[in-house]
Amino acid sequence: MHTPADMLAALLADDATRPALTYYDDAPGPCAGERIELSRKVLGTWVAKAANALQEGFDVHPGSVVRLDLPAPHWRLTYWALAVWAVGATVTLDAHEGADVLVTSEPESPDADDADEVIAVALPALARSFGADLRSGVMDEAREIASYGDDFTAWDEPEPTDPALVAGGRRTTYRELLADSAGTTGRVLVTATDPSTALRQILHVWSTLGSVVLVRGGEPQPDDERMRSEGVDRSAPHVSREEGAD
Template identity: 65%
Template structure:
């Protein structure tokens, strides 16, 4: 059984420069940006976020981190992998109590119930959150770069600990890759699901099968969308673009 941190490490060792995630923002009110992240760069984002959680926010096994970011966004992917690198519990259920909240809305009611809050600006080139933050809220865009590019967990992950809470269900670390629809080994998969729990598991599965993903955030792309050919997409993973955000 491979834990998430080992899955990412193995993917980087196999081919560090291969794209892991290619993200398109097709939302009508979005940026229209295309972002490509190699496996090495993804590992760096994960390491910085994991160090921020472990060193800056005192997250450890047993801690619960609510990542309230949209799927299928690339920032949700690295924050999920960061939580799992520390060995904590990731929840994407907004009604679930949490020690830390990672969110685009640091002034929401959710933030009032969390001990620590990380404010995330979604655009790739953001250098600060873009609005005044109350004291104690971490500005991811301004502060994450100060954390190290490598991560070493202070505690070992227990495979029977809860890794993910989604729709009230609890998934252990041992079962994160179980019960999922198969992905082609080495394939380039289109991912459009807005179900955050499904999304984070599919990203992990994609890394575990030596694959890569094209994330389209917005309307479901047509079969003849020329970008799918240009990106080398060979498979549609979780084709339903609907579901909870």
């Protein structure tokens, strides 16, 4: 079984200094105009810190469910998904799903009020705190994530039939998540606003050691100089394989 953790290890072994992702925020709001680039090594560090927070701080393990309520496409959604898969737990994108931990950029939402364990994620790249008062027990990712280790070792491994992703009521197992390894290499543009689609497209590219350029806020124009300077080869293909419903 080839897992996202194996995929990330392969990216690091190939060349840890190459860009894993570049992110442009074209959406209206406080993050408009941001450009973030993460090398494979830096991505691995973010994943390790988030995974350590889940495992050590929230006892997340195979069988646990973590709901990700973060925008797509977004670099923070990406490393949190990889972190959940690193500990062998289930990523759910469905609002109605019961979850052990909620990772959200909106900790004041009704869904957050109903969650026992909440991680508040500030979207701005340079945020050092969430920037608002948080209720007791809510983890401020921007303030606390740095205290966790840069290396990660899972306490347990998922079974091939364990659910890795729940979206739209469908479950994709760990065995199925990366079963289609015929990904798209090079520098690939991802603009999908559906989190499941964005995550699948990113995994599709990384499975063959490619690199992604994420643009939030719409499809760039054909003459967008940024895409030429980034060396974008193509847009992400539609990932047609449906999630398996166990």
